[in-house]
Amino acid sequence: MKMRKLMAGLALVAVLPLGAAACSADTTEATNTGTSTSTTATTDSGTTGSGTSNGGPQGGGAGGVDVSSVTTEEQLIALVQDAYGDANLGLHRGHQPVEEVLNEVLTISHEELHTRMDAGQNLAAVATDLGIDPQTLIAALVESWSPAIDNVLAAGEITDAEAAQYRQALQDAFTFRVTWNGQDATPTFTGLNA
Numbered sequence: 001m002k003m004r005k006l007m008a009g010l011a012l013v014a015v016l017p018l019g020a021a022a023c024s025a026d027t028t029e030a031t032n033t034g035t036s037t038s039t040t041a042t043t044d045s046g047t048t049g050s051g052t053s054n055g056g057p058q059g060g061g062a063g064g065v066d067v068s069s070v071t072t073e074e075q076l077i078a079l080v081q082d083a084y085g086d087a088n089l090g091l092h093r094g095h096q097p098v099e100e101v102l103n104e105v106l107t108i109s110h111e112e113l114h115t116r117m118d119a120g121q122n123l124a125a126v127a128t129d130l131g132i133d134p135q136t137l138i139a140a141l142v143e144s145w146s147p148a149i150d151n152v153l154a155a156g157e158i159t160d161a162e163a164a165q166y167r168q169a170l171q172d173a174f175t176f177r178v179t180w181n182g183q184d185a186t187p188t189f190t191g192l193n194a
Helices: 002-015 018-023 073-083 087-092 096-106 110-118 123-129 134-154 160-179
Strands: 027-032 035-040
Touching: 073 134, 073 160, 087 110, 096 110, 096 123, 096 134, 110 123, 123 134, 123 160, 134 160
Parallel strands: none
Antiparallel strands: 027 035
16 A cells, blocks of 8 residues: 555656646645645745744745734744745746735736746736736735734734835835846845844
8 A cells, every 4th residue: 555655656746847846846745644744945045935944934825925824023024035035946936925916916827827937037027928017916915915014013023114114125025026037136134224
């Protein structure tokens, strides 16, 4: 029985398209007799694709960032850094944590998004080709992660003014991610400047 499961698992790996493997670089699920384990890729900034090395936000759903779990300013800082994306994944920048928003705004299949990005388009170019203002995509991404800021504000860890600064930081991070030219170094976000 174990050999049959092993062979089935190997067969599945053999047929996974390379593009799907790139999407799952943030979180990879492996099943062995009903148990699940998760691995996370580390970015240049020391944070991880779906969480942080210091106990920050953990992946939710299909490798996504669970913004509802963010309750501290330290986790919020890590979340903003995650919004920049993982440069090691090229133009894809680890789009899995934001895939739901991409699907809603761009209204193309995941495979079509891969085809366009593999051809050298960044998210802004994809949006423009589809007749969508890239700012619309950026605004949707910021809105989808803003509840984390609200959580930290409600926890009393930041002020209203700081919350506004964190929203701007998210805006800057997602603007970088959507418009990334494939060359610029990913900025490091270490928190608000006093």
